[in-house]
Amino acid sequence: MSKIIAIANQKGGVGKTTTAVNLSSCLAVKGKKVLLIDIDPQGNTTSGLGIDKSKVEKSIYDVIINETPIGETFIETKVKNLTLSPSNIQLAGAEVELVSVISRETRLKHALNDIKEDxxxxxxxxxxxxxxxxxNALTAADTILVPIQCEYYALEGLSQLMNTVKLVQKHLNPNLKVEGVVLTMFDARTNLSIQVVDEVKKYFGNKVYKTIIPRNVRLSEAPSYGLPIILYDSKSxxxxxxxDLADEVIEYSGV
Ligand code: ADP
Ligand code: MG
Incomplete structure (x- = not known):
């Protein structure tokens, strides 16, 4: 059995990419076979794993727009068991190009069918x-994992996100579920962080992971070395x- 998890929140800077890179790496270190797909035109996941975006030959853009088999984009990373399907700025055009293509919402889903079980x-x-x-990500996914930053307006925009999830469930992917909510950039010294944790727990209940990701400077340094935290500073x-988050994800997912 395999599981497809979309890490989504329409707010920028909440820790999606940091969570994608580091959760994937930790799952891989724990012996799981992991494919990490970068579908952000900014390509921060790609560069965060030390891949030069400008040298990427085939990217997730080709998969979504040109129906290139996703296997042709695969890059093996420095982490054993972790494969990357990269992105670059070319993907910025896809948002507009997709509007007029056939089956525009299900492109990624179809691309994953053949390789999912690997x-x-x-x-x-x-x-x-x-x-x-x-x-496309929510249509292809089994679940959505939502990172929420422990900051002002943390809950702002979440009802819009959950509405989108409901629309996708209704029209495109009836089986889509919420995998979990991870609180990021927690600062134990501030009342604000503590308040946000309480509010998010009121809103999402037992969907909130016990593991809370603290603000940690090593996490913000690692991408500039092209390394996930587990290779950059495993003691941090x-x-x-x-x-710990990877343990929780494995435990709840049954994979
Ligand atoms: P998103 O993908 O949602 O836009 P990122 O994961 O890129 O968010 O994070 C935004 C910025 O915050 C990045 O510079 C990242 O290095 C930094 N960051 C993310 N999580 C942490 C953390 N737990 N501690 C310190 N810095 C973090
Ligand atoms: Mg990002």
Missing amino acids: FDFIIIDCPPSLGLITI KGAECYM
Whole structure:
């Protein structure tokens, strides 16, 4: 059995990419076969794993627009068991190009059909919008994992996100479920962080992971070395927490 998880929140800077890269790496380190798909035109997941975006020959753009088999985009990463399907700025055009293509919402879903069973987990890092690229991810996914930053207005926009999930469930993917909610950039010294945790727990109940990701400078440094935290500084608090999150994801997913 394999599981496809879309990491989505239309807000930028909430920790989607950091969670995508580090959760995927930790699942891989724990022996799971993982495919990480970058579908953000910014390509931060791609560069965060040390891949030069400008040298990517075939990307997820070709998969979605030209129906290139996704296997042709695969790049093996420095983490054993972790494969990347990269993105680059070319994907920015896809949002507009998709509007007029046949089966525009199900392109990614179809692309994953053939290779799905080759992996234990397929993690999709979404762009900060609710456009057709994110809709493709939610249509292809079994579940959505939502990172929420412990900051002002943390809950703002979440009802819009959950509405999109409902629309996708109704029209495109009736089996889509919420995998979980992960609180990110927690700062134990501030009342604000503590308040946000309480509010998010009121809203999402037991969907909130026990593991809370703290603000950790090592997590923000790692991408500039092209490394996930587990290879950059395995002793850091950030590495420890993403390993714990991976345990929770494995436990609840039954994979
Ligand atoms: P998104 O993909 O949602 O836009 P990112 O994962 O790129 O968000 O995070 C936004 C910025 O915050 C990045 O510079 C990242 O390095 C930093 N960041 C993310 N999570 C943490 C954390 N737990 N501690 C410190 N910095 C973080
Ligand atoms: Mg991102």
